[in-house]
Amino acid sequence: xxxxxxxxxxxxxxxxxxxxxxxxxxxxxxxxxxxxxxxxxxxxxxxxxxxxxxxxxxxxxxxxxxxxxxxxxxxxxxxxxxxxxxxxxxxxxxxxxxxxxxxxxxxxxxxxxxxxxxxxxxxxxxxxxxxxxxxxxxxxxxxxxxxxxxxxxxxxxxxxxxxxxxxxxxxxxxxxxxxxxxxxxxxxxxxxxxxxxxxxxxxxxxxxxxxxxxxxxxxxxxxxxxxxxxxxxxxxxxxxxxxxxxxxxxxxxxxxxxxxxxxxxxxxxxxxxxxxxxxxxxxxxxxxxxxxxxxxxxxxxxxxxxxxxxxxxxxxxxxx
Amino acid sequence: xxxxxxxxxxxxxxxxxxxxxxxxxxxxxxxxxxxxxxxxxxxxxxxxxxxxxxxxxxxxxxxxxxxxxxxxxxxxxxxxxxxxxxxxxxxxxxxxxxxxxxxxxxxxxxxxxxxxxxxxxxxxxxxxxxxxxxxxxxxxxxxxxxxxxxxxxxxxxxxxxxxxxxxxxxxxxxxxxxxxxxxxxxxxxxxxxxxxxxxxxxxxxxxxxxxxxxxxxxxxxxxxxxxxxxxxxxxxxxxxxxxxxxxxxxxxxxxxxxxxxxxxxxxxxxxxxxxxxxxxxxxxxxxxxxxxxxxxxxxxxxxxxxxxxxxxxxxxxxxxxxxxxxxxxxxxxxxxxxxxxxxxxxxxxxxxxxxxxxxxxxxxxxxxxxxxxxxxxxxxxxxxxxxxxxxxxxxxxxxxxxxxxxxxxxxxxxxxxxxxxxxxxxxxxxxxxxxxxxxxxxxxxxxxxxxxxxxxxxxxxxxxxxxxxxxxxxxxxxxxxxxxxxxxxxxxxxxxxxxxxxxxxxxxxxxxxxxxxxx
Numbered sequence: 001x002x003x004x005x006x007x008x009x010x011x012x013x014x015x016x017x018x019x020x021x022x023x024x025x026x027x028x029x030x031x032x033x034x035x036x037x038x039x040x041x042x043x044x045x046x047x048x049x050x051x052x053x054x055x056x057x058x059x060x061x062x063x064x065x066x067x068x069x070x071x072x073x074x075x076x077x078x079x080x081x082x083x084x085x086x087x088x089x090x091x092x093x094x095x096x097x098x099x100x101x102x103x104x105x106x107x108x109x110x111x112x113x114x115x116x117x118x119x120x121x122x123x124x125x126x127x128x129x130x131x132x133x134x135x136x137x138x139x140x141x142x143x144x145x146x147x148x149x150x151x152x153x154x155x156x157x158x159x160x161x162x163x164x165x166x167x168x169x170x171x172x173x174x175x176x177x178x179x180x181x182x183x184x185x186x187x188x189x190x191x192x193x194x195x196x197x198x199x200x201x202x203x204x205x206x207x208x209x210x211x212x213x214x215x216x217x218x219x220x221x222x223x224x225x226x227x228x229x230x231x232x233x234x235x236x237x238x239x240x241x242x243x244x245x246x247x248x249x250x251x252x253x254x255x256x257x258x259x260x261x262x263x264x265x266x267x268x269x270x271x272x273x274x275x276x277x278x279x280x281x282x283x284x285x286x287x288x289x290x291x292x293x294x295x296x297x298x299x300x301x302x303x304x305x306x307x308x309x310x311x312x313x314x315x316x317x318x319x320x
Numbered sequence: 321x322x323x324x325x326x327x328x329x330x331x332x333x334x335x336x337x338x339x340x341x342x343x344x345x346x347x348x349x350x351x352x353x354x355x356x357x358x359x360x361x362x363x364x365x366x367x368x369x370x371x372x373x374x375x376x377x378x379x380x381x382x383x384x385x386x387x388x389x390x391x392x393x394x395x396x397x398x399x400x401x402x403x404x405x406x407x408x409x410x411x412x413x414x415x416x417x418x419x420x421x422x423x424x425x426x427x428x429x430x431x432x433x434x435x436x437x438x439x440x441x442x443x444x445x446x447x448x449x450x451x452x453x454x455x456x457x458x459x460x461x462x463x464x465x466x467x468x469x470x471x472x473x474x475x476x477x478x479x480x481x482x483x484x485x486x487x488x489x490x491x492x493x494x495x496x497x498x499x500x501x502x503x504x505x506x507x508x509x510x511x512x513x514x515x516x517x518x519x520x521x522x523x524x525x526x527x528x529x530x531x532x533x534x535x536x537x538x539x540x541x542x543x544x545x546x547x548x549x550x551x552x553x554x555x556x557x558x559x560x561x562x563x564x565x566x567x568x569x570x571x572x573x574x575x576x577x578x579x580x581x582x583x584x585x586x587x588x589x590x591x592x593x594x595x596x597x598x599x600x601x602x603x604x605x606x607x608x609x610x611x612x613x614x615x616x617x618x619x620x621x622x623x624x625x626x627x628x629x630x631x632x633x634x635x636x637x638x639x640x641x642x643x644x645x646x647x648x649x650x651x652x653x654x655x656x657x658x659x660x661x662x663x664x665x666x667x668x669x670x671x672x673x674x675x676x677x678x679x680x681x682x683x684x685x686x687x688x689x690x691x692x693x694x695x696x697x698x699x700x701x702x703x704x705x706x707x708x709x710x711x712x713x714x715x716x717x718x719x720x721x722x723x724x725x726x727x728x729x730x731x732x733x734x735x736x737x738x739x740x741x742x743x744x745x746x747x748x749x750x751x752x753x754x755x756x757x758x759x760x761x762x763x764x765x766x767x768x769x770x771x772x773x774x775x776x777x778x779x780x781x782x783x784x785x786x787x788x789x790x791x792x793x794x795x796x797x798x799x800x801x802x803x804x805x806x807x808x809x810x811x812x813x814x815x816x817x818x819x820x821x822x823x824x825x826x827x828x829x830x831x832x833x834x835x836x837x838x839x
Contacts, residue, residue, distance in 0.1 A: 188699075190692045193677075197685055200676040207633055207671050208686040208739065209657035268676040 020313040025261050025277045028306070032284040040291050050169065054237070056283040057175040058083075058230035060276055062250055063257035064182050065223030067275045070258050072199040072219055073267030074127030078116060079227035079254055081138030082109050083247030086231025088146040090157070091241035098156040105228050112138055113224030117217030131220075135251065142243035149242045152235070161236030171233050178226065183272040192270075195219060200268030256282055256303065260310040281306065324351040327484050327516045328373075328404075333382035335368055342368040344540040345382070350485060350516040355507060357527045357548055358520045359560055360537035361619060361784060366520055369537070370487055374406050375399040387484065405478030406487040413474055415463035420445035422462050423477050452476050453502040468499035475506060479515070486510060487518040492526060493598075493620065504530050522620045523801055524553055524823065538562050553823035557618075561786055561819065585609055586645065588778040589661070589747045591630050594639035599625040601802045602639070607747060607778035612769065614793030615782045616818050622802040623782045624666050627749040630780070631663035632656035644746055657686065660746030664736055664753055666782070668729070672736045675725030679717045680706045682724045682735050687742040709738035714764065730761025737768065747778040754788060766792060786815050798822060 020027075036043040062079050069076040086105045093101040112134055119130035163170050186192035194215050198205040206212050227247070235241050259265065260281060261274030282303060289299045330348040334341075343365045350356055360366050371377045373384065375393030383390050386402065393399040396406070413422045420438075421428070423445045431437040445458040454472045456465060462473065471491060478486050488507075492500050507530050510517055519531055527534070527548065534551060536544040536559045544551070544559045551559070587606035594603045600622050607613045615623045628634040630641055632653045641648040643659040656663075665671040674682055684691065684702045691701040706720050713734040717727055724735055733753065740748060750769065754762040769792060773779050783789045789796060796813055798806040798821040806821035808814075 188697055189695045190688045190697055191695055193681060193685070193688060193697065197674045197677060197681070200674045201670070203671045204674050205685075207631070207653060207663060207665055209654040210685070211654065268674070 017313050025274050028281045029277055053172045054169050056279050057171040058234050059253050059279045060175045061230040062227050063254040063275050063279050065226035066254040067258045067263050067270050068219050069223050070263055071270035076223045077131040077251045078134035078138050080247035080250035081135045082112050082224050082227035083231030084142040084243040085138050086228040087235045087241040087246045088142040088243045090235050091146050091150050094154050109224040109228035110221050113221030117220035121213040121216040146243050151240045157236045179276050186270050264314050324353050327352050329385040331383050334380050336380055341540050346542045352514040353511050355511055355517045355531045357531035357534040358518050364537040365540040403484035405483040407474050408489050416461050418459050419462050420458040448476055468495045485516045489520045522618045557819045557823045588644050590642045592640045594629045595637045599802055605797045609778050610773050610776045612773045612779040612781055612793050614789045614796035616796045617799035621799040624751055627751050631661055662740035662743055662745040663749040666751035673724045673732050678721045679724055680720040683738045686739050705742050713738055730757035733757050749780045751782045790815055
């Protein structure tokens with residue numbers, strides 16, 4: 001024990017930053033769990049964990065796609081709008097059954113992703129501008145398709161939103177499965193490695209003959225599809241389609257989760273586990289402050305501090 | 321006629337950057353009405369000198385005397401206000417403002433209410449530009465003009481600000497021949513008006529057409545200065561490249577390998593009439609299996625562009641490339657790679673390595689699809705390829721998982737070579753394969769090129785290192801201003817012959833030169 005303390009004593013700034021960059025987000029989650037166990041009544045209950053997990057699942061799903069886009073040195077602002085579009089399209093086609101509705105949602109989302117990807121890959125529009133256009137246009141289309149909130153009564157959809165398997169809500173299982181799938185894709189597939197190379201050095205990737213455009217377009221399509229999944233799940237949980245407010249500011253929550261999770265905005269690195277932990281960290285932080293009756297403005301300030309800390313740690317890594 | 325006044329006297333100017341002595345004790349004198357050629361290869365110190373004169377950098381030692389006063393400019397703006405204007409390769413004006421606004425930027429005419437007098441500005445702009453042969457609607461945004469016209473606006477602006485010295489850094493790199501003529505006419509007018517011009521260019525024809533005096537820099541030192549007419553082209557080239565003609569003749573050549581290629585074999589690479597606007601004008605060349613073909617020429621002669629065009633990394637206006645007799649879809653890097661053409665790019669750091677990825681991922685980058693099934697990477701096959709090349713090329717890394725950005729230049733280059741060799745290419749295009757790497761790695765890379773050629777690979781070698789080019793190549797194709805001006809083979813592959821060809825000393829070249837002077 002004494003030895004271990006001795007060895008960790010000479011901690012210089014760079015090493016602290018490096019550690020923070022790598023494990024800070026997990027440490028943050030752990031710290032919040034411990035603090036809440038002590039100060040928050042009924043924190044350690046299954047019901048509470050279930051609530052937290054169900055709330056964070058859509059953010060995680062969207063953030064996974066965002067992480068891929070950010071890995072290519074891009075950003076996808078259209079994810080919130082795609083969620084709203086997914087809600088509208090679900091309401092529109094639910095009459096034909098759940099499966100046809102989901103298929104229609106996938107088609108619409110893929111269309112948005114293709115448009116964004118094509119603008120970035122072929123036209124050379126900056127990702128932030130291209131997806132900003134789609135963010136505005138996508139939300140507009142969602143409202144044209146379904147101008148106001150609509151209650152949905154479909155047993156299949158309802159069970160997707162609130163049902164569970166072996167005690168785990170479908171929402172959580174789907175988010176977990178997607179996280180594992182994307183972790184596998186990033187680790188083991190040519191696509192994952194080409195994505196990282198493109199994000200790190202586009203000219204080098206181009207000269208190495210990588211299918212730069214195909215990868216970029218795929219990334220934006222995947223991001224849109226994941227946002228659509230989150231949109232459908234959120235709609236299912238609400239049992240109502242709400243294209244006006246569903247997914248509002250979701251793009252910012254997703255970017256926050258990705259950045260806090262240690263994926264640099266400069267591209268070339270994607271941290272899937274960190275992204276999941278980043279979303280969980282923000283969720284727990286918000287929940288803690290709300291449970292202790294602090295005003296929402298405090299939540300925002302706390303989020304801001306976490307973001308700045310994450311960016312600071314990332315900067316330290318870059319300079320090393 | 322009184323001798324022209326001395327406008328600028330630079331004495332003992334030095335500048336050191338971490339690890340590099342960029343400029344070492346350089347003198348430069350400019351007189352009114354002098355057009356002074358400043359030349360040197362990459363890294364010779366031209367840009368540093370210009371930046372010291374215009375206040376971008378501060379000198380470590382030495383003084384700059386401008387119009388009789390010792391000056392020290394803190395910013396380019398100060399230098400410009402004092403009367404030293406610079407026209408860079410890239411036009412540094414504001415593309416969205418109108419032509420007239422650009423011309424008068426910072427000194428706009430105002431009426432008595434202190435408001436911009438647009439009418440007067442447009443009228444005067446039209447008059448001024450007319451004298452430069454630019455007749456355009458001056459109310460249009462600058463970016464709607466051609467590059468040449470934009471350059472003229474920049475020039476007009478530089479002169480209009482009461483410049484005593486105008487520095488032109490490769491002003492013709494993006495101009496059409498007709499525009500070059502206009503530029504020369506303007507330069508002659510500046511000269512007659514008593515303005516000193518510093519002219520930086522790699523195009524010898526241009527230098528001899530407009531310049532009266534010359535300063536040659538090499539490795540940060542001034543190696544020659546004097547009247548340009550006293551220095552013939554061959555001496556100019558040899559001074560610039562640092563090769564004494566007599567020395568070359570006396571020592572002879574150290575040819576370390578025999579010819580590799582079978583002279584009558586079918587070419588593995590044939591490029592025909594490659595044309596890229598402003599860069600290549602119908603370049604043709606062939607490489608046979610087992611042959612190392614050198615690509616000679618000065619900076620900006622189109623060597624890198626030729627290699628990139630062959631590798632599909634530069635869109636062609638016209639021209640064809642065939643690999644082992646099969647026509648290649650041009651302008652597509654993946655197509656070129658599939659056909660067996662690999663390019664080791666000149667700019668290793670920004671176009672070669674992927675710095676954040678490991679040695680292993682960098683080596684496997686291009687070949688990855690071949691090591692995968694249904695998009696799933698076979699880690700064991702990657703490992704076996706990576707291990708093979710790390711051993712064969714003696715890549716020194718702490719482990720295959722070390723980031724490439726942390727390796728030395730030589731080892732980074734070997735990683736890139738491994739990436740291309742893993743593709744099992746038929747043709748390897750090497751653009752400055754040994755630039756910026758240590759001596760040991762350099763020798764290893766050269767030896768490897770030899771071995772690869774012996775194995776039957778076709779190699780196109782670009783090198784600014786004359787010795788490397790001469791000794792490494794079986795044949796040298798010489799480029800100048802984007803055209804092939806000669807080809808050396810067999811016993812003709814010598815430094816002297818190469819420099820003669822670069823200088824264009826043949827009779828045909830001289831007529832061209834005369835024509836330019838007269839025009």
